[in-house]
Amino acid sequence: MTGFSQGGEAATAVGEALQANQIPGFGLAALAPISGPYDVQHVEFPAGVDGRVSPADAVFYFAYWLTSMNRIYHLYDNPAEAFQPPYTDAAELFDGKHDEAAIGKALPPTPDKLLQPAFVSAALANPTGPLLQAMNASDGTCDWTPHVPVHLYAASGDRNVPIANAQSCLAALHTxxxxxxxxxxxxxxxxxxxxxxxxxxWFQQQVPAT
Known part of the structure; x- marks a missing residue:
């Protein structure tokens, strides 16, 4: 099982399900996720604020993640609680009709112009309630004990998903x-x-072709 970026995080979750026999007819032989955002609370969110994630990418990720998670966890009653004007309608950009280029052009260049300072402070200092639930839902995919070899890949030069995400995942895997x-x-x-x-x-070495 492998996957890249958001798919790297998904690969760790699917790997756990495969090992637990939750997908009939399939098992897990080896796991090799690439550059996944495994730790939103302690790595990806702070890195988006402090500049370790390039500003334009951080803006897109914040708008995307908050819009998506709000639909599940109800992070805010009014978008103005999270987004600064004139970007309080950011959720409307993620309607399946706008591509990434169009969304990027409609958003500000830096996170400090997108997010409300109070929302950022709460998220960094002491996330609680629905926001903490959303972060925990994103961050639990490495918290299990694989019974197969696991090889994580990431890059110290990555300005989208810092390598600290993979380091956090490595520490969380109980193996x-x-x-x-x-x-x-x-x-x-x-x-x-x-x-x-x-x-x-590596996969071919783990499970040679028959």
Missing amino acids: DQATLTDLGQIDHTTTVHVALPQILT
């Missing part, structure tokens, strides 16, 4: 079979192109 490869000073998109050939070779 000595997990390792983390730092792919170096490359950007987020490049990580998948560098990692996938290595993963294919």
Whole structure:
């Protein structure tokens, strides 16, 4: 099982389900997620605020994540509680009719112009209630004990999903079979192109073709 970025986080969750026999007819032989945002509360959210995530990407991620999670966990009664004007209608951009380029153009260049300071302070200092529930729902995919080899891939040069996410995941996995490869000073998109050939070779070693 592998996946990239949001798919890396999904891969860890699906891996757990496969190991627990929750998907009839399929099992887990090895797990190799790439550059996943495994720790929203302690890594991705703070990194989006302090500049470790490039500002334009942080703005997109904040708008996307808050809009999505609000539909599930009801983070706010009024968008103005989270978003500054004139961006209180940011949720309308995520309607399936706007592509990423159009959404990016409609959002501000930096997170401090998008998010309400009080909302940021609460999220960084002491998230509670629905916001904490949403973060916990995103952040629990590495909190299990794999019975198969796990190889995490990330890059210290990634300005979209900092490598600290993968370090957090590695610490949360309850196994000595997990390792983390730092792919170096490359950007987020490049990580998948560098990692996938290595993963294919490793998968073939774990389960040789018959």
